[in-house]
Amino acid sequence: MNVAQILPYDRTFNFSAGPSCLPVEVLEQARDEMVNFRGSGMSIMEMSHRGKVFESVLEEAIADLRQLIGIPDHFKILFLQGGASLQFSMLAMNFLEEHRSADYVLTGTWGKKAIEAASLVGKTNVIFDSKSTNYDHAPRPSQMNYSENPCYIHFTSNETIQGVDFLKDPQVHGTFVCDMSSNILSRPVNMENYAMIYAGAQKNMGPAGVTLVILREDMLERVPRDMHPMLSYRVHAENDSMYNTPPTWGIYVCGLVYKWLLKTGGLEKRLELNQDKAQVLYDAIDQSDGFYTGHAKKGSRSLMNITFRLRTEEMSDQFVKEAKKEGFDGLKGHRSVGGCRASVYNAFPKAGCEALAEFMRHFAARNG
Numbered sequence: 001m002n003v004a005q006i007l008p009y010d011r012t013f014n015f016s017a018g019p020s021c022l023p024v025e026v027l028e029q030a031r032d033e034m035v036n037f038r039g040s041g042m043s044i045m046e047m048s049h050r051g052k053v054f055e056s057v058l059e060e061a062i063a064d065l066r067q068l069i070g071i072p073d074h075f076k077i078l079f080l081q082g083g084a085s086l087q088f089s090m091l092a093m094n095f096l097e098e099h100r101s102a103d104y105v106l107t108g109t110w111g112k113k114a115i116e117a118a119s120l121v122g123k124t125n126v127i128f129d130s131k132s133t134n135y136d137h138a139p140r141p142s143q144m145n146y147s148e149n150p151c152y153i154h155f156t157s158n159e160t161i162q163g164v165d166f167l168k169d170p171q172v173h174g175t176f177v178c179d180m181s182s183n184i185l186s187r188p189v190n191m192e193n194y195a196m197i198y199a200g201a202q203k204n205m206g207p208a209g210v211t212l213v214i215l216r217e218d219m220l221e222r223v224p225r226d227m228h229p230m231l232s233y234r235v236h237a238e239n240d241s242m243y244n245t246p247p248t249w250g251i252y253v254c255g256l257v258y259k260w261l262l263k264t265g266g267l268e269k270r271l272e273l274n275q276d277k278a279q280v281l282y283d284a285i286d287q288s289d290g291f292y293t294g295h296a297k298k299g300s301r302s303l304m305n306i307t308f309r310l311r312t313e314e315m316s317d318q319f320v321k322e323a324k325k326e327g328f329d330g331l332k333g334h335r336s337v338g339g340c341r342a343s344v345y346n347a348f349p350k351a352g353c354e355a356l357a358e359f360m361r362h363f364a365a366r367n368g
């Protein structure tokens, strides 16, 4: 198969878990505006973040994101730095109170890291843990053993490494905080179910270096007064993400991605496209007579990260190697899980899923 015939600019099918592929239209616009940004005489990277031009880029990005997700006015939208990993700590430092605890739902590697960071700050209760089945599913609502009065309830909507997805917003009322790093903007979300959502940009939104935080405003009253300013949500909110120099380039590219998503039908449409794309690969797994085995259980299968393995690790390695030669990049599973992982975020084309499914069938026929 000749990938170059399908994708422009000799681009490869990029199945990387992140940073990962961005829409070509977005890359083209960023390229075209690179040297002289909208008549300013300089690139967006070279101008003051306090000037009118960048100010309007930031305002537009916030307005477009509000429209895209449907974020009510009583939520603040912040663009921070330090990745989702810093949010693991910031969340607890801002909201985990001394004589109380926070609930954590553990469905994979990133949730575990969130717990480890929060445990350095205060008491955490793990209210669900799928370790015994090697993190292959999300809980049913009845399996969540909530504590009496937690400061918040944290979960990871999509575990990127295991490919395990809740697929739904929380079904009950609570102070839910969600790490949406690997499936933000892949489906509609009802913000009223959340106190806070956060996500690193580098999978579904833009380049690494920007972290999106969407925070219900009443939460700001809980932030301790003696918090270090760069770690305080209140300080970032009061300064509209401009307490220090924000990641201007990243915010600009995220803004272009928001416009692209609005233009291509919004999040309802995106969900439809993502379900369609993921189905192509899950069908290839399910119809392989056991040659490929999916990691996540049906009902928790991620639409973004499709995890599967072959009969042996050696065969998985061989698959990844041969696939790479054919123009499919980034299929090796995370070292902690093994096997293979095809990450097919919003910007990944369906043609890539179809081409990989075909390659999978041929590989199985040759090696089965």
Ligand SMILES: Cc1ncc(COP(=O)(O)O)c(C=O)c1O
Pocket (backbone or CB within 6 Å): 018, 082, 083, 084, 085, 086, 110, 156, 158, 159, 160, 161, 179, 180, 181, 182, 200, 201
């Ligand atoms: C679900 C999830 N949470 C957190 C992280 C960590 O993000 P960062 O590298 O931006 O700190 C990742 C990174 O892959 C992730 O997939």
